Amino acid sequence: MTQLTSLGITNVKASDEMDLCDSLQTLELLQHLFLMASDEEEFLRVNALRSPPADLQMVNLEKEPLWFGSLHNLTCMQLNWSRLEEDVLPHIQASPNLERLGLINAYVLDIDDCMELKTLPQGIEFLANVERLNLESIPMQLIESVKGGMDHPKAQHIPEINLDYGWYHESLSGIHSRRRNKLQKHLS
Secondary structure: OOOOOEEEEEEEOHHHHHHHHHHHHOOOOOOEEEEEEOOOOOOOOOOOOOOOOOOOOEEEEOOOOHHHHHOOOOOEEEEEOOOEOOOOHHHHOOOOOOOEEEEEOOEOOOOHHHOOOOOOOOOHHHOOOOOEEEEEOOOHHHHHHHHHOOOHHHHOOOOEEEEEEOOEEEEEEOHHHHHHHHHHHHHO
16 A cells, blocks of 8 residues: 555544554655545644655645645645634745645634635735636625725736626636737737
8 A cells, every 4th residue: 555646534533643644654655635534523634744745746634734835746735624723825825836725614714605705815916826716605895806906916817717606607817818818819
């Protein structure tokens, strides 16, 4: 099993963290890691992992582990049930190859369908490698802000933005895509 490149484990209990980390330590070829706690009440961090596999590209965890900064090949990260109490974007923006970030029930503030979200999270403007931003079930106020208001400068570098609110759906092309389209028209 030390040759595994993908591993997914569900129903993990916090009490199994040490044994789990000892086992993960032997998986040097691991590229995809999916860990899901047994329920929302379990607290699984996997900080006992001394050094993560160097080729780890995709992780699906509960908390941002202390070793996160050493994941130079990481392209996709998802945090579930994290109950974050601080902004993780300043830590995450240091990941040079991160292309996709998912935060599901991530913050202590319980936001159902994101209808209380008034502005984009601080620091999103520094995530230079984000290629697509999906905002679903958000208030029309935020949609208008992303399209041309206060939040527009934070998101204008993102090539594709999908906005959904019930009956309303719109896909926006970021500033880079608009330039590419204008250049293509000019060259035709």
